[in-house]
Amino acid sequence: MKKYTLLFLLLFFGRWLSAQDTTDLWTKARMNPNLGSHKYIELKLHGGTHLYASDELKNALNDGYKSLELRMGWQSTGEKAWQRVFNYPSYGIGFYTGDIGNPTILGNPSGIYSFFYAPFHRRKKNYFEAGLSLGITYDLNPYDSTTNPLNDAIGSKLDVYFNVGITGVLKVSDSFDFLYGADLTHFSNGRTHTPNLGLNMVGLNLGVRYHYNTIRTIVKKQIDPTYTAPRRPTFINAPIPEQLHYNEISGYAAFGIVQASSDEHLEAFYGTASLILEYNRRISHKSSFGGGLDGFYDGSLGWTYHQLYGQVRPSDKMLMGIHAGYVLHLRDFEVRAQIGTYTWKRDGEKGDYFMRLALRYNIGKYGFVQLGLKTQDGVASDWIEWGGGAKTRF
Structure with missing residues (x-):
């Protein structure tokens, strides 16, 4: 009987210690203001005109271009020194689809790319981002001497996608931002196929950004129903180490x-x-x-x-x-x-x-x-x- 009593006490004490350790770990974890992974989904609408120096495609490009982009981004917190150097940047992957002119001549291009945003002029409700994107665009209708002789801008179905721009970010709520900006988009294959004048599109864009934290629902349902994970990070404002020249x-x-x-x-x-x-x-x-x-x-x-x-x-x-x-x-x-x-x-x-x-x-x-x-x-x-x-x- 004493053996069973001792075994019961050991098991109970072990489970109690385990529960205490779990409780302590969660108590410490929830003190981290950047617990989880801060991400966002971004939707942008673009419109503008072509910068085109030849004559063959002028009629096909008269109506300018329209495009839509869907992006998923990861927001840095400043944990690394380079993140603080670039004022807490974000980066991610995106999808592009657009109407760049006469589809019979130019095609119906879509694309995938990676992007990087470097914020500047930060204010409480509004700031700006310098953005750079690089990837590929496909479903273009290339030049063909017989079936598509007017397209002297695009020589292949697959081109490099390059985009650079400035985006204004206006905080609307804890979840949403309103976006506005201007950008330049370039398609080119680097003369791997000719002709290859390329397409340069410059214009304005409007969009919306939705912020979320990947652990928000999991924690509420499985760990602590009283805890709400923050959608946006608390930026770490630690000193930046001196850069050696x-x-x-x-x-x-x-x-x-x-x-x-x-x-x-x-x-x-x-x-x-x-x-x-x-x-x-x-x-x-x-x-x-x-x-x-x-x-x-x-x-x-x-x-x-x-x-x-x-x-x-x-x-x-x-x-x-x-x-x-x-x-x-x-x-x-x-x-x-x-x-x-x-x-x-x-x-x-x-x-x-x-x-x-x-x-x-x-x-x-x-x-x-x-x-x-x-x-x-x-x-x-x-x-x-x-x-x-x-x-x-x-």
Whole structure:
């Protein structure tokens, strides 16, 4: 009998201790003002006009464009120093669908992308966000010399989707925000298929954002019916560590593929290459500035010069250049914007200057992969650079 009594007491005491531990853990957990995961669903309506420099599509683009976007975002709290540097940004994934003009010529495009919002000019009820989105758009109706000869803007069914804009955020309630803003959207395939003037759409947008916390319902039903998880985070206002200034040298190699002409008798594709040596100086948590040397190879110049001059030397497909650039640091990612000029080329076929917009992901201290778009004489796509490289700091 004593054995059974002792066993009962041990079991009861164990369950009591377990209950006490669970209660203590929940008591401590609910003291965290950012318990759970703060997310939002965003719906935006866009409208505006096309920035188009040619003549073929003017009638197809006369009515401008209209589009709808659905986004799901994660709101940061400032737990990490980089989040405080960017004033508590949010980021996520989105879906796009739109009417960009005559669907018989242009198609009915949709797209998927990732996005990043960096807030600025924060006030209690209203603030602004600088937004950047990058992804792909599909269901386009590309150029065809027989069935779609007017479409000199789009050469492929699948294009890069790029969007940049400024959004105003007006807090309406604890759950909802009203959104308003202006943005620029760009479609391009980077000359992997021609013609490829691309589409540039600029306009205004209106929308609504709904905030929620993923643990809100679970906690109420299964743990504590008296607890209501906050829909919005309490921003952590801890000091930002000082950023060390340093110098960085990197070497980058990339390749690409381009189509020389959309002529119905020529559907050949050519290889491209980029070799870059670059120096940058880190000056703050967000920014670096620098410059570098560029070496290019464009196989399609062989076809171009054969048409112009009748003969081609191996060196005709090569170019040399220099560039200056800016780097925006986003944790392990870098957004790189550069402008450069050629120091050596055969003639003016490539224009006088080039630009590069690239996204780099750093792998440890010494390596990286990078995806970029090199342009020709402004925003005209030259080719997409796929590559990687190595770096060192001092």
